Each structure stands twice: as C-alpha cells, then as structure tokens.
Amino acid sequence: MNKVTLAALSLTGLLASCGSLSSGPDGSEKLLSVTTEYTTGAPATPALCDQLNGAASKSQLVIGLSASGTIQNVKVNLKDSAGTVVSTTDVPGGSLLKGAQDGQYLIALDRTASKSLTVSSTVRPTGAVTVGAAPTAALTAEVIITRSRSSVTVKNDTPINVYASCTKA
Numbered sequence: 001m002n003k004v005t006l007a008a009l010s011l012t013g014l015l016a017s018c019g020s021l022s023s024g025p026d027g028s029e030k031l032l033s034v035t036t037e038y039t040t041g042a043p044a045t046p047a048l049c050d051q052l053n054g055a056a057s058k059s060q061l062v063i064g065l066s067a068s069g070t071i072q073n074v075k076v077n078l079k080d081s082a083g084t085v086v087s088t089t090d091v092p093g094g095s096l097l098k099g100a101q102d103g104q105y106l107i108a109l110d111r112t113a114s115k116s117l118t119v120s121s122t123v124r125p126t127g128a129v130t131v132g133a134a135p136t137a138a139l140t141a142e143v144i145i146t147r148s149r150s151s152v153t154v155k156n157d158t159p160i161n162v163y164a165s166c167t168k169a
Helices: 003-017
Strands: 030-036 038-040 045-049 058-066 073-079 085-092 104-112 117-120 137-146 151-163
Touching (some): 030 151, 045 058, 058 073, 058 117, 058 137, 085 104, 085 117
Antiparallel strands (some): 030 058, 038 045, 073 137, 104 117, 137 151
C-alpha cells in the first residue's frame, strides 16, 4: 500500500472518531478534529481534567481545521450542554500551528479549572487517565474563522467531558 493510501485511511479513521464535525458553506473551511491531551476508557475518549493527581492542572485541547486563504483570526468558544459559552479565546492567524498538509492548521489551547483558555505553541502527547466520578460538564467547540472579507463558523457537536479530578500513572 502506498503512502498516500495509508494517509487517506488514517485521516478517515481520525475523522470517524471525532463525532459530528461541520464545515463552512462552500466546504473550504472544515473542522478536522477536536482532541485532548488526556483520554479515558477503551476506546480512548477525549477528556479535560481540572485536577491531575490531586493538583490543579491545565488540560490541552487541540483543534484541527482546514481553510483556504489568509486567516486573520480564529475565535474558539467552548459551550456547555445548554449552549452557553463558558470559555473563549481569540487566536491570531499567525499563531496557528501548521497541520499535516497545506491549508491545515492546529490550535493548541490550555484550559484551566477556572475555565480560562490560553494559546500554546506546542502540542503535548496524549496520555490515558482514570477518573473517579462522573463528568462535571460536557463541552463542545465552536470555531469562528475570520478572513479579510468573511467569517465562517464551524462546530464540533460531540461533547468532551470535563472531570473534576483525574489520575495519571
């Protein structure tokens, strides 16, 4: 099997694991993935942790998107199950990390227990955690891509669970 076929198959698997992802009206803007630094269970399910091993922590959320043209700004909103924005941040176009292909980008964000979001310059590796209680929240991501003449909103409708406490071995 050649490299292009393998890449296409792995991207298909990635997209299938992300749940419901949307694209812009003409299809040139797409949310490719929403992943987290921590996962729970089998199969691995993305998780955000307010505390890790008993200490306040920050959990990384990584959003993969594709868009053509020059991106001026990307606004990321995390919404609770009622649709209320609970965390938001603006990412200048120049701060987007390059994705696997031209026109693909990654946004690495650190989320704290106080619900603040800060832009990170690196993507941390994924690791498994265990949780002792039910999630305290379930968040979805809304991404607004702004270019010089237009703004497009793309969404992830599959919730990411937030846990008050996680344990990593």
